[in-house]
Amino acid sequence: DTGVSQDPRHKITKRGQNVTFRCDPISEHNRLYWYRQTLGQGPEFLTYFQNEAQLEKSRLLSDRFSAERPKGSFSTLEIQRTEQGDSAMYLCASSRWGTGVPYEQYFGPGTRLTVT
Amino acid sequence: AQKITQTQPGMFVQEKEAVTLDCTYDTSDPSYGLFWYKQPSSGEMIFLIYQGSYDQQNATEGRYSLNFQKARKSANLVISASQLGDSAMYFCAMREGVNRDDKIIFGKGTRLHILP
Numbered sequence: 001d002t003g004v005s006q007d008p009r010h011k012i013t014k015r016g017q018n019v020t021f022r023c024d025p026i027s028e029h030n031r032l033y034w035y036r037q038t039l040g041q042g043p044e045f046l047t048y049f050q051n052e053a054q055l056e057k058s059r060l061l062s063d064r065f066s067a068e069r070p071k072g073s074f075s076t077l078e079i080q081r082t083e084q085g086d087s088a089m090y091l092c093a094s095s096r097w098g099t100g101v102p103y104e105q106y107f108g109p110g111t112r113l114t115v116t
Numbered sequence: 117a118q119k120i121t122q123t124q125p126g127m128f129v130q131e132k133e134a135v136t137l138d139c140t141y142d143t144s145d146p147s148y149g150l151f152w153y154k155q156p157s158s159g160e161m162i163f164l165i166y167q168g169s170y171d172q173q174n175a176t177e178g179r180y181s182l183n184f185q186k187a188r189k190s191a192n193l194v195i196s197a198s199q200l201g202d203s204a205m206y207f208c209a210m211r212e213g214v215n216r217d218d219k220i221i222f223g224k225g226t227r228l229h230i231l232p
Contacts, residue, residue: 033219042120042207042223042224043220045221089159104163105163106163107161109158110159110160
């Protein structure tokens with residue numbers, strides 16, 4: 001039984017470059033979430049998908065951010081024209097949503113982004 | 117106003133002692149869920165325990181229990197017989213609307229240090 005995986009684990013990029021992160025959820029989970037965590041803070045919600053549909057986006061998700069889950073399995077989060085303020089840990093989580101099932105979200109190990 | 121408040125930035129506890137991590141929350145939704153997650157230095161968020169707003173009894177999971185006081189909007193985590201491996205960041209979190217697997221709102225966390 002594999003958990004949520006994220007790739008890469010670490011990414012260092014120069015300001016202005018584009019970056020893309022990947023998340024592979026637990027296979028039977030139909031919901032997938034992206035969070036951002038900055039130093040000393042709890043994770044903040046960015047967006048989530050049910051299957052391939054993106055159901056909600058946070059105001060934190062500026063136009064430079066885009067997320068996809070094209071086949072309802074893995075998801076990608078792209079940041080265009082990165083800024084130093086984008087430096088953070090990007091966490092992916094998944095859950096199985098439905099009546100009568102546990103409500104916990106299972107998190108991946110995160111991708112730590114450093115923008116220089 | 118903050119939805120989740122954790123007033124203890126850091127705590128030091130002697131090994132084998134019980135520890136209580138405080139959490140208060142704010143919501144007007146009658147249906148909500150409360151979570152505690154552990155984040156070790158590796159960065160992964162580990163689900164510990166869940167309490168639904170309509171649950172009559174306090175949730176327990178092994179050495180973890182949630183002291184749920186609904187009228188006070190309090191959801192403290194109690195760890196019995198603490199161990200060195202319990203040293204980590206602990207986040208209290210809430211989801212509003214228990215039948216909607218929606219985004220989770222996290223507090224700022226408490227860093228717990230277990231002393232040998």
